[in-house]
Amino acid sequence: MSLSSLLLPAVLFFALGFIAKLIKSDLRFPPDLAKILSIYLLMAIGLHGGYELAKSDMMTALNSIMWALILGFGTPIIGYYALILTRKVNPLDAAAISAHYGSVSAGTFLTAVAYLDNLGVTYETYPLIMLAVMESPAIIVGLLLAAKARQTLAQPALEGTVSPGGTAVISDDDDHGGHGGNNFAALLRDAFTNGSVVVLIGSMIIGAISTPAGMQKLFPFIDEIFMGVLCLFLFEMGSVAARRIGDFRQVGLVLGAFGIVMPLIGGLLGAVIGAEVLGFSVGGTTLVAVLAASASYIAVPPAMRLAVPEANPSFYLTLSLGITFPFNVIVGIPLYHALAQQLVG
Amino acid sequence: MSLSSLLLPAVLFFALGFIAKLIKSDLRFPPDLAKILSIYLLMAIGLHGGYELAKSDMMTALNSIMWALILGFGTPIIGYYALILTRKVNPLDAAAISAHYGSVSAGTFLTAVAYLDNLGVTYETYPLIMLAVMESPAIIVGLLLAAKARQTLAQPALEGTVSPGGTAVISDDDDHGGHGGNNFAALLRDAFTNGSVVVLIGSMIIGAISTPAGMQKLFPFIDEIFMGVLCLFLFEMGSVAARRIGDFRQVGLVLGAFGIVMPLIGGLLGAVIGAEVLGFSVGGTTLVAVLAASASYIAVPPAMRLAVPEANPSFYLTLSLGITFPFNVIVGIPLYHALAQQLVG
Amino acid sequence: MSLSSLLLPAVLFFALGFIAKLIKSDLRFPPDLAKILSIYLLMAIGLHGGYELAKSDMMTALNSIMWALILGFGTPIIGYYALILTRKVNPLDAAAISAHYGSVSAGTFLTAVAYLDNLGVTYETYPLIMLAVMESPAIIVGLLLAAKARQTLAQPALEGTVSPGGTAVISDDDDHGGHGGNNFAALLRDAFTNGSVVVLIGSMIIGAISTPAGMQKLFPFIDEIFMGVLCLFLFEMGSVAARRIGDFRQVGLVLGAFGIVMPLIGGLLGAVIGAEVLGFSVGGTTLVAVLAASASYIAVPPAMRLAVPEANPSFYLTLSLGITFPFNVIVGIPLYHALAQQLVG
Amino acid sequence: MVTLHPMKLINIITSDALEEKLIASFKKYGVSGFTILRARGEGSSGLEADSSGFDANIHVKVIMPAERVNALLESLERRMLKGYHLTVFVADVQVITPEKFTTPLR
Amino acid sequence: MVTLHPMKLINIITSDALEEKLIASFKKYGVSGFTILRARGEGSSGLEADSSGFDANIHVKVIMPAERVNALLESLERRMLKGYHLTVFVADVQVITPEKFTTPLR
Amino acid sequence: MVTLHPMKLINIITSDALEEKLIASFKKYGVSGFTILRARGEGSSGLEADSSGFDANIHVKVIMPAERVNALLESLERRMLKGYHLTVFVADVQVITPEKFTTPLR
Numbered sequence A, B, C: 001m002s003l004s005s006l007l008l009p010a011v012l013f014f015a016l017g018f019i020a021k022l023i024k025s026d027l028r029f030p031p032d033l034a035k036i037l038s039i040y041l042l043m044a045i046g047l048h049g050g051y052e053l054a055k056s057d058m059m060t061a062l063n064s065i066m067w068a069l070i071l072g073f074g075t076p077i078i079g080y081y082a083l084i085l086t087r088k089v090n091p092l093d094a095a096a097i098s099a100h101y102g103s104v105s106a107g108t109f110l111t112a113v114a115y116l117d118n119l120g121v122t123y124e125t126y127p128l129i130m131l132a133v134m135e136s137p138a139i140i141v142g143l144l145l146a147a148k149a150r151q152t153l154a155q156p157a158l159e160g161t162v163s164p165g166g167t168a169v170i171s172d173d174d175d176h177g178g179h180g181g182n183n184f185a186a187l188l189r190d191a192f193t194n195g196s197v198v199v200l201i202g203s204m205i206i207g208a209i210s211t212p213a214g215m216q217k218l219f220p221f222i223d224e225i226f227m228g229v230l231c232l233f234l235f236e237m238g239s240v241a242a243r244r245i246g247d248f249r250q251v252g253l254v255l256g257a258f259g260i261v262m263p264l265i266g267g268l269l270g271a272v273i274g275a276e277v278l279g280f281s282v283g284g285t286t287l288v289a290v291l292a293a294s295a296s297y298i299a300v301p302p303a304m305r306l307a308v309p310e311a312n313p314s315f316y317l318t319l320s321l322g323i324t325f326p327f328n329v330i331v332g333i334p335l336y337h338a339l340a341q342q343l344v345g
Numbered sequence D, E, F: 001m002v003t004l005h006p007m008k009l010i011n012i013i014t015s016d017a018l019e020e021k022l023i024a025s026f027k028k029y030g031v032s033g034f035t036i037l038r039a040r041g042e043g044s045s046g047l048e049a050d051s052s053g054f055d056a057n058i059h060v061k062v063i064m065p066a067e068r069v070n071a072l073l074e075s076l077e078r079r080m081l082k083g084y085h086l087t088v089f090v091a092d093v094q095v096i097t098p099e100k101f102t103t104p105l106r
């Protein structure tokens, strides 16, 4: 199983990119390639999913959305307190890091889909809506946790920003959409108008409402070449992940361990919800587990730079991109699949 | 009809990109994506068209070319005087703006093709040659109108540039290919060696002369994934258009209205020429109308920056990209189609 | 034959790009397009080749690899002494230039494959391994020749770098992976971890070991759209080549002639080895000739900038990119094919 | 002989996540324009802008009259106090057309 | 101790549509080289270089000896008079190898 | 009133093939960070960074205290003596937070 997972082109290309950096190859991907590919990937799964969902059961869809929100809001809180316990990071770092784990990684999700396809395991389409839904809530929780952290820390320069009155002048002066009560609305909007969310949900709607004839013309683009593009994307992301792991020494062992334990906790929660609560098949359960286990490295980092500037970016980037992402792609997915088999089988 | 137009993936993605900017999403497309996609699109329609044209009737082809030239040279002149009448812009701005309307927008043309395909309406291939032909003449008219405008304005610094002798030194010194009689030749060359023209005409020739076996190998690339790439292109262009419309207040209502009235005039002219003069089918007539109605936002702006530097770029960019482009994609195409049905039916 | 070669879309697009620059078109390709396309091309042929090779004969494979190494190490030495004889370049330039001719151009190789496919000529897959193998040795020979050249020149500032002791301090201080004995290991590693090599060999391994089911999903991406992508790549490279030829006057006639004579020598050597030694078919022999005749313009230039900084980049770039590449694509390939027919027929 | 007039060039290097906010504040401080260059880099907050380009830096340049500089710098300093990672430096430059840099953006 | 020699750094920010013409004129003014960076920006002629990249700015840098600066600046000034949008500024820099910046481009 | 502190801005324009080596040496000279911009250009070694982007230039910027500049410049000078094509120039700049530029990269 784990073997057949490792013999999947998508996974092998991720490994290739990872190894390329480890052996210090001068292989460089053009700065925008990953961005272009991720827009394509989100567009393709969105269209595809929307097309399927148009035929799906509304009740189950809404139910999945609700549980996606619960996972999105819940896991960061678990992560936050777990991090506080490690005593290795200050509360603001903890808030920023945990936000990443509440959100999701489309790259990991798609690798899991490829993994299931390869094994011939079928799955529901509902997890796709959950993917779309789970991008944003974690960002919001992250901000709330950060606001809370600032109060506990009571940093003069920052206190004001949670009690609007305090530094109203400053906030109004410079800090549109920054943290601070009066800007919370702006941040909420940011969380829900996040680029990835717009592409994914927008494409789902288009996939659902456009004429079948129109959709037919898109399939060669969104279906046939999809796997190849995914491989290229994972190829580059493998090298990016390897580059990030270079900062490991900064992160340290304890924090590094968090990057592996947290997805396991998330995966377990996700699998239980998928199997017991939503009653999905083995495939669908695996995907929900992957959603809960994966950490965002596209949507959340910029959001945290903006809203929790005090947090150290190399912490959350190294954890989500350098540790959790590779762990899920290589080890996690087969594991969550096995777990799903236990729970559903 | 207009509905089925709006339910076309291509149009929906344009709308998605437009909305994404309106709701201030942080969605950003890599700087070069649109450029790459437009090279692909021109290459694909060029190859496809050349392949078809090789089998087409030379007489009709030449006739279409002649009328394409008439449209390309004529519409800017109409536009120029219409703009002068508005009294909202100086003659040099009028010259630069109207040049955009004499030229064409491949994006709009391709959306119209998708629209017709979706309705199962057939069309001639001749409009494609017209597309290639109409890129350049408008640029030349623009320069002539600008030269004329400078004389009327008789701006000392610029007068010289129309009567070569005057500021020969300066011109020779710095201004290769700039405006001014002695450089007109250079500008003519620029107009006909414009990048988009080269890709389009070059691909048409290649499509016409290369071995069928060789072409066969290209179809998956130029046909099958075409619609998907077009959607991605329109997705980005939607957001670019929305960004441009931000400058609307600078342009003002009267000028803004020009961005809607001018395509209507062009569309009417084009439809009449397509139906009455060239005797095209409803589909072909619609496409000629679209050509005449659309305004360039790729080839002409840089040409005007170079040749009519005195004109304000935010005027012509806002009009062609922010107003006319969206208007044609959403409202214009169905309208021109209906008109074509009236004239041909 | 030469005609059918010129009517190949791939070749025609190369010509189009070349002409576009000659007529001073303002056509500009986004800076990273060629890079993205070349990663795709290497990935695609790698996967494809690995998949085939898994079924191929180990003995012949090893034999091809051995002869690829011989060609890779041998041709630069021939080139080096040929250049010294011309008396037009100093030994360091000669070393850097000849390294390019020992290595290979994937773009030329793929054009040759398209050329053979178009004529319905079959070929072995072994030349593909040779392509992968031949990227690196030439770089190493280049460094050795440069080290030798420095000794003969005995430039004080550089002497030290070949006898490590001499300027150990400086070398250790600044020059990791630079020339000089103590860094030779680093350079060896650089040569074999070169980006193109990693993508190509990595993809071949993935193509060889991944599950057939997994591979099946990749074919639309790596097979069907391949020719189209190649055309786009050659389109851009044509314009790059034309731009380089602008530096011709710097290079001069004698050196320019080298850019045509050297591939002919290489092609002859390659054809003989392909036909007589490896016993390949006409197709396979043509491809070996093309490998030996082609000069690298992606992998080797940066390697030479790093390891032979004293050499003038406009020499080797103009020769490999501006002269040899176009010569091989337009004239060379049909020639080597004819030669292969003589030898094998 | 072209006469040159002194101006200040404000340089800001930071994550592109902050772009919109910076621009918005510029308009408040009456700048006549700005230029943005894409950048990568490394500093106290570690590696920024890995090859993926998901996480890129921007290098923002603003030319403005010396007398207006302080207000902008103070607002940038306030941001830094809030934890934002801004690398700011000022240089003296000379321009041909001073009026161009004193007329605020619409 | 490395000895530093004074030079002038000419900066030009404008639309990439003007690139070819600028380069051509540089060679006339005996510059030893130039560097071009892609840029986006906003100024009196509105937003330039939208995300589409169809309409981009360039930031051109030329290092040259002080005595040659004026001729180049005058030609740039003439362009501006013709209506071209050029944002030009000059800075003082120091170099290690002055001769490198005095030998004109071939 | 924001107080400004003098710093040196080292600029290096060269081929991106040298990037890794330059960065490595920076860390030796105790810089607090660096910024890299992609560039194209032309100089004594001819056209660099053609449109293909295979062969691109980088423009590296390092802000550091004046007293540390010489050591870095000397190492750059040594590279040039070896034949490497580096275009190096130094400028005076002012910063708000001097300490930021004195704490070496980890």
Ligand SMILES: Nc1ncnc2c1ncn2[C@@H]1O[C@H](COP(=O)(O)O)[C@@H](O)[C@H]1O
Residues within 6 Å of the ligand: D013, D014, D039, D040, D041, D042, D043, D044, D045, D046, D047, D048, D057, D085, D086, D087, F031, F032, F033, F034, F035, F036, F061, F062, F063, F064, F101
């Ligand atoms: N000493 C420096 N010289 C040049 N650029 C710097 C320096 N320090 C920081 N930067 C740039 O500023 C960005 C943010 O730096 P920091 O705030 O230190 O994380 C880095 O990614 C670099 O691009």
Ligand SMILES: Nc1ncnc2c1ncn2[C@@H]1O[C@H](COP(=O)(O)O)[C@@H](O)[C@H]1O
Residues within 6 Å of the ligand: D031, D032, D033, D034, D035, D036, D061, D062, D063, D064, D101, E013, E014, E039, E040, E041, E042, E043, E044, E045, E046, E047, E048, E057, E085, E086, E087
């Ligand atoms: N005050 C300024 N500071 C920095 N860059 C500027 C400034 N004004 C204009 N620019 C740049 O110059 C370009 C052309 O400006 P303009 O000629 O004012 O339209 C703009 O797109 C900006 O990139």
Ligand SMILES: Nc1ncnc2c1ncn2[C@@H]1O[C@H](COP(=O)(O)O)[C@@H](O)[C@H]1O
Residues within 6 Å of the ligand: E031, E032, E033, E034, E035, E036, E061, E062, E063, E064, E101, F013, F014, F039, F040, F041, F042, F043, F044, F045, F046, F047, F048, F057, F085, F086, F087
């Ligand atoms: N005078 C100059 N002004 C600005 N940039 C230059 C100058 N000379 C060289 N460069 C840059 O430095 C790179 C290498 O120059 P060179 O070492 O002369 O080949 C060129 O590609 C340019 O980008």
Ligand code: NA
Residues within 6 Å of the ligand: A075, A100, A101, A102, A103, A104, A105, A266, A291, A292, A293, A294, A295, A296
């Ligand atoms: Na998660």
Ligand code: NA
Residues within 6 Å of the ligand: B075, B100, B101, B102, B103, B104, B266, B291, B292, B293, B294, B295, B296
């Ligand atoms: Na038109």
Ligand code: NA
Residues within 6 Å of the ligand: C075, C100, C101, C102, C103, C104, C266, C291, C292, C293, C294, C295, C296
């Ligand atoms: Na060779």
